[in-house]
Amino acid sequence: MKRKLVVIGSGMASGRLLEHLFDAAPDAWDVTLFNAEPRGNYNRLMLSPVLSGEKTYDQIVTHDDAWYAARGVDCRFGEPVVGIDRANRVVHSNRSSARYDALVIATGSAPFIIPVPGKDLPGVVAYRDLEDTRAMMDTAGKDAVVIGGGLLGLEAAAGMAARGARVTVVHLMGHLMERQLDPAAGYLLQRDLERRGITVHCKGATKAILGTDRAEAVLLEDGTVYPADLVCMAVGIRPETRLAVDAHLEVERGIVVDDALRTSDPHIFALGECVEHRGQVFGLVAPLYDQAKVLAKTLMDQDAVFAPVQTATKLKVTGCDLFSAGDFAEAPGREDIVFRDPGRGIYKRLVLENDRIVGVVMYGDTADGAWFYGLMKDGADIGPMRDTLIFGPAFQGGAAADPMAAVAALPPEAEICGCNGVSKGTILNAAAGGACTLEAMRSCTKASASCGTCTGLVQQVMALALGGEVQDAPAGMCKCTDHSHEDVRRLIRSMGLKSIPAVMQDLGWKTVGGCHSCRPALNYYLLAEWPLDYRDDRQSRFVNERNHANIQKDGTYSVVPRMWGGVTTPSELRAIADAAEKYDVPMVKVTGGQRIDLLGVRKEDLPHMWADLNAAGLVSGHAYSKGLRTVKTCVGSQFCRFGTQDSTGLGIRLEQVLWGSWTPHKVKLGVSGCPRNCAEATCKDVGIVCVDSGYQISVAGAAGMEVKETEPLATAATEDETVAIVTAFVQLYREGARYLHRPYKWVARVGLDWIKAQIDDPATRAALIERFEISQSVYRRDPWADLSTPAEVPRWAPLADLTLEAAE
Amino acid sequence: MTLFVDIGSLDDIPRQGARVVKTAQGCVAVFRTADDQVFALEDRCPHRGGPLSEGIVHGTSVTCPLHNWVFDLNSGQAQGADKGGVLTYAMQVRQGRILIDAGLIRRSAAA
Structure with missing residues (x-):
C-alpha cells in the first residue's frame, strides 16, 4: 500500500527530491504538494536572465502541470500551509488538509527586509519570486535603487539596467560582494558596472524610503537622496521557519536536521534553504541538490548521509566574469599569488596555506576557475607547480589531463570535423602515417580545414596519437608564408x-x-x-564578391537589393516583383536582415537584372560581401507606442554612411527603438538600443556558429554622436582585425577596454572617422551600376556557345 | 590530328580568371594564368558540381568556389587529400586568338 507524503513548498530543492523519488520508486508514495505561490516549480536561479530579457518565464519552468499530472501529484498551489498537527499527522492550509505518513518541509527562505520607514510602501520589492521579477522588468526609463551589493542585488541591478532603467546600487560595506570578493576584485566589478551606467554607492546605510503613496526616493544616513520609482531590497535571506517554530520543532537559525535530513520529529523532514545542518545554513543550489538526493534515499529507507562540500560562486551578469570559492581572508601562515592585467581588467588571486589552495578569486578571466577549484577541493599539493600555478592548467605540462581524457574516451568513429565528416579514427591513422602538424593533417584529411571551430579538438586527437608532441600550426597566415x-x-x-x-x-x-x-x-x-x-x-x-551576388549550390546566384534600414516602398516592391517574373526567379524569400532575396538567377542575367533594379532606384544590398550587410531596425518612435527614438531613421542614416565599405568580415547592425529590442540589436556586430535619454551602443555580438550577446561600448545623447561612435568603431575594426574575423573575435583579442579608450579620445575618434570617409570616397558606390554597363555586360555571358554551332 | 575551333580573343579572359564555353558535352572552363598560359578544363567539380570557372586562380591551380577543392590546371587532378579529377581539353593560342579542340562541337567525345 502506498504511503502518504506531504511536501510543503514547491521550490528547486523539493522539486529535485520529487524527481529522485519518482525515478527510484514511482509507486511508493502518494504525494500532496502545497505551495504558497500559485504555480509549480521553476528554476529560480534563472530569474536573472528573465529579468534582463535573455529568457522568458516559460523557458525556466522545470515542472509543468503535465509533469505533476503524470505522477499523480495532488497539487495545491496558491495554498499556504497554516499549521502542522503533529499528534494526528495532518497538515492544514488556508483551504484544505492532508494526512501524512511523512512530511517534508521545504519552505525555503524569506528575504530580509531592513526595518526602515517606508519599507512597506508600494514599489518596494525583494528579489525572490516571479512577482518581484515582473515588477523589476517594468522599469525601462525609470529610476531604480537596489539596496544590497551582493550576488542577488547585483543581478537585479544589471537586469534592470539591461531593461533600460537608471539604476543605483546602495551597499553597506566598503566594496561589492564582500563575502565572495576581495577589495581589488570588488573594485574591478564596480568599474564594470559603472561602465554600464549603474551608479554604485558603497558604505551607504539606508535611513528611509521616501514617498507618500508609493516609493519615490531612498534617503541614506549621509543625507544622499536617490530618486527611485522602484526599490529592490536584496540585503540577504533568512530561513523561513515559522511553520516549524509553531509546530515546536527544534529550530535555531534554520530548522535543525540530522545527517539524514530528519527534524526533531521522526516523521518530519526538511531540506533546502530553510534548514540548518551542523550549524550551517545554505543559499547556493549545489548543496540543496545534494540534500534532495540524500532525503530521497532516506524516504526509501536507505542509509544516506548529507555532507556539504564547498561551493564556488559565479555571478550571472553577462559580461562580468567573476569566480570565487573558498576562504580568502588574510591570516597568519597564508600566502597570496596574485596576477593583474590592468589593461584588460583581469585579476586573479590564489590564497595558499601549506602549499594547498584555500581560496580562489578571479575577475575578468575565469576560464581556469574550475581547475583551481578542483585543486582546492582535492587539497592537492601545489608545491611543484607553484611557479606557474597562476597561469592555469595550460602551463602545467600534462596537468590539464581532463580534456584529453574526454578525447581519449571517444570511439574511433566519433565525428571530429563536422564540415568534412572526418572521424577520430581517420585522424589517428593520418597521424600514425606521419601527419604531425595541423597543416599536414588538414591537407591529408581535411579535418579542421573548413570552418576551423574543431581545430582544438583535432589537435587534441593528434596529441593523443603522437604522445603530446603536436606541433602547433605554423604562425603564418597560410602555407604560402611564415608571416602572421x-x-x-x-x-x-x-x-x-x-x-x-x-x-x-x-x-x-x-x-x-x-x-x-x-x-x-x-x-x-x-x-x-x-x-x-x-x-x-x-x-x-571570392566568387561572391567578384560577381556581387551569392553563388548557390547549383551555380546560380541570389540577388538582394538594398532596403535601407529594412524600409521599402510599393514602387520598389513592384520593381522587385517585375524582375523576379522577367528572369524566372524560382524563389523569392525574405531574409533575416529584413531584405528580399531573389534566388536562382543565372549569371548571364545578373547585369540585366541589376540594370532593371537600378532603374527603380535600387542598389546592391551587398548580401555577399565581407562588408556592411544590413542595418536591421524596428519601427521606433514614428509609429510604435513604446519607441523612445527614431530607430528606423537612425538605421537608415547608419546604413547610408557605412554601405559599400569593405571590412575584414561581414558586419551587421541592429537598431531597436526601446529595450524591448525588436530589432534584436544585442546579437549584432554593432547594436544600438534607444532609451529615453539617448542611445546605448554595444558591440561584438554574434548569432552564428557562436551565439554571444553584445558588450556595452558607449552611450550617446544624440544621433550625431551615435553615428560618429559607430563609424569610428567600424574603422578601428577595419584597420585592426585579422581577415575573416568578425568583430567579436577581434574585440576578444584586443580587449574592449582598449577599443573604448580609442573611441573615447576625441582626437583618435575624429581621425578614425576621417580615414573612413577617405576610403568611402572610393567605395561608397553601387557596384551593380558599375558592372551593368554596355562594356561589362558581355563578360557575364559564356565566351562562346559551341552547342549552337552543333545545331547548325 | 586534332582540329581546332576559334572561341575568342585572349583578352576576353581576365588574367587569373576564366570564362565559360558551352559545348555539347557540357560547360568548359577556359583559364588564363597571370603569365598568360591558357588551359581548358571541364567546368564541373567532381565533388559537388561546383563551377571551377568561378574559382580563384593561383599559379597553375584553381580552387573550387564551393568547398575549396584545389585542381592542377595541367592535369585536371585534385590536389591534397581530395581524390578525383576533371577532363582537360587540347587548346592553342595563336596571334592572340584562343583555339579549342573542335571535337567539343560533337555530342560525344571522340574515342
Missing part, C-alpha cells in the same frame, strides 16, 4: 607595399600567385591601408 596576418599588415604599412605581387615578392611568398586563402586577405589589407592608391583586384576575390 598581423605581421603582413604591419609590413604592408612600413614597407609601403601597394600591390599583391609586391607583397609576395618583398615578403618572400613560397608559392607562385598565393592561394585562395591569402589572396583575398592581401587584397583586403591593401585596400584598407591604401584606399586611394590601391586598385581592388577582382581576381583575388
Whole structure:
C-alpha cells in the first residue's frame, strides 16, 4: 500500500527530491504538494536572465502541470500551509488538509527586509519570486535603487539596467560582494558596472524610503537622496521557519536536521534553504541538490548521509566574469599569488596555506576557475607547480589531463570535423602515417580545414596519437608564408607595399600567385591601408564578391537589393516583383536582415537584372560581401507606442554612411527603438538600443556558429554622436582585425577596454572617422551600376556557345 | 590530328580568371594564368558540381568556389587529400586568338 507524503513548498530543492523519488520508486508514495505561490516549480536561479530579457518565464519552468499530472501529484498551489498537527499527522492550509505518513518541509527562505520607514510602501520589492521579477522588468526609463551589493542585488541591478532603467546600487560595506570578493576584485566589478551606467554607492546605510503613496526616493544616513520609482531590497535571506517554530520543532537559525535530513520529529523532514545542518545554513543550489538526493534515499529507507562540500560562486551578469570559492581572508601562515592585467581588467588571486589552495578569486578571466577549484577541493599539493600555478592548467605540462581524457574516451568513429565528416579514427591513422602538424593533417584529411571551430579538438586527437608532441600550426597566415596576418599588415604599412605581387615578392611568398586563402586577405589589407592608391583586384576575390551576388549550390546566384534600414516602398516592391517574373526567379524569400532575396538567377542575367533594379532606384544590398550587410531596425518612435527614438531613421542614416565599405568580415547592425529590442540589436556586430535619454551602443555580438550577446561600448545623447561612435568603431575594426574575423573575435583579442579608450579620445575618434570617409570616397558606390554597363555586360555571358554551332 | 575551333580573343579572359564555353558535352572552363598560359578544363567539380570557372586562380591551380577543392590546371587532378579529377581539353593560342579542340562541337567525345 502506498504511503502518504506531504511536501510543503514547491521550490528547486523539493522539486529535485520529487524527481529522485519518482525515478527510484514511482509507486511508493502518494504525494500532496502545497505551495504558497500559485504555480509549480521553476528554476529560480534563472530569474536573472528573465529579468534582463535573455529568457522568458516559460523557458525556466522545470515542472509543468503535465509533469505533476503524470505522477499523480495532488497539487495545491496558491495554498499556504497554516499549521502542522503533529499528534494526528495532518497538515492544514488556508483551504484544505492532508494526512501524512511523512512530511517534508521545504519552505525555503524569506528575504530580509531592513526595518526602515517606508519599507512597506508600494514599489518596494525583494528579489525572490516571479512577482518581484515582473515588477523589476517594468522599469525601462525609470529610476531604480537596489539596496544590497551582493550576488542577488547585483543581478537585479544589471537586469534592470539591461531593461533600460537608471539604476543605483546602495551597499553597506566598503566594496561589492564582500563575502565572495576581495577589495581589488570588488573594485574591478564596480568599474564594470559603472561602465554600464549603474551608479554604485558603497558604505551607504539606508535611513528611509521616501514617498507618500508609493516609493519615490531612498534617503541614506549621509543625507544622499536617490530618486527611485522602484526599490529592490536584496540585503540577504533568512530561513523561513515559522511553520516549524509553531509546530515546536527544534529550530535555531534554520530548522535543525540530522545527517539524514530528519527534524526533531521522526516523521518530519526538511531540506533546502530553510534548514540548518551542523550549524550551517545554505543559499547556493549545489548543496540543496545534494540534500534532495540524500532525503530521497532516506524516504526509501536507505542509509544516506548529507555532507556539504564547498561551493564556488559565479555571478550571472553577462559580461562580468567573476569566480570565487573558498576562504580568502588574510591570516597568519597564508600566502597570496596574485596576477593583474590592468589593461584588460583581469585579476586573479590564489590564497595558499601549506602549499594547498584555500581560496580562489578571479575577475575578468575565469576560464581556469574550475581547475583551481578542483585543486582546492582535492587539497592537492601545489608545491611543484607553484611557479606557474597562476597561469592555469595550460602551463602545467600534462596537468590539464581532463580534456584529453574526454578525447581519449571517444570511439574511433566519433565525428571530429563536422564540415568534412572526418572521424577520430581517420585522424589517428593520418597521424600514425606521419601527419604531425595541423597543416599536414588538414591537407591529408581535411579535418579542421573548413570552418576551423574543431581545430582544438583535432589537435587534441593528434596529441593523443603522437604522445603530446603536436606541433602547433605554423604562425603564418597560410602555407604560402611564415608571416602572421598581423605581421603582413604591419609590413604592408612600413614597407609601403601597394600591390599583391609586391607583397609576395618583398615578403618572400613560397608559392607562385598565393592561394585562395591569402589572396583575398592581401587584397583586403591593401585596400584598407591604401584606399586611394590601391586598385581592388577582382581576381583575388571570392566568387561572391567578384560577381556581387551569392553563388548557390547549383551555380546560380541570389540577388538582394538594398532596403535601407529594412524600409521599402510599393514602387520598389513592384520593381522587385517585375524582375523576379522577367528572369524566372524560382524563389523569392525574405531574409533575416529584413531584405528580399531573389534566388536562382543565372549569371548571364545578373547585369540585366541589376540594370532593371537600378532603374527603380535600387542598389546592391551587398548580401555577399565581407562588408556592411544590413542595418536591421524596428519601427521606433514614428509609429510604435513604446519607441523612445527614431530607430528606423537612425538605421537608415547608419546604413547610408557605412554601405559599400569593405571590412575584414561581414558586419551587421541592429537598431531597436526601446529595450524591448525588436530589432534584436544585442546579437549584432554593432547594436544600438534607444532609451529615453539617448542611445546605448554595444558591440561584438554574434548569432552564428557562436551565439554571444553584445558588450556595452558607449552611450550617446544624440544621433550625431551615435553615428560618429559607430563609424569610428567600424574603422578601428577595419584597420585592426585579422581577415575573416568578425568583430567579436577581434574585440576578444584586443580587449574592449582598449577599443573604448580609442573611441573615447576625441582626437583618435575624429581621425578614425576621417580615414573612413577617405576610403568611402572610393567605395561608397553601387557596384551593380558599375558592372551593368554596355562594356561589362558581355563578360557575364559564356565566351562562346559551341552547342549552337552543333545545331547548325 | 586534332582540329581546332576559334572561341575568342585572349583578352576576353581576365588574367587569373576564366570564362565559360558551352559545348555539347557540357560547360568548359577556359583559364588564363597571370603569365598568360591558357588551359581548358571541364567546368564541373567532381565533388559537388561546383563551377571551377568561378574559382580563384593561383599559379597553375584553381580552387573550387564551393568547398575549396584545389585542381592542377595541367592535369585536371585534385590536389591534397581530395581524390578525383576533371577532363582537360587540347587548346592553342595563336596571334592572340584562343583555339579549342573542335571535337567539343560533337555530342560525344571522340574515342
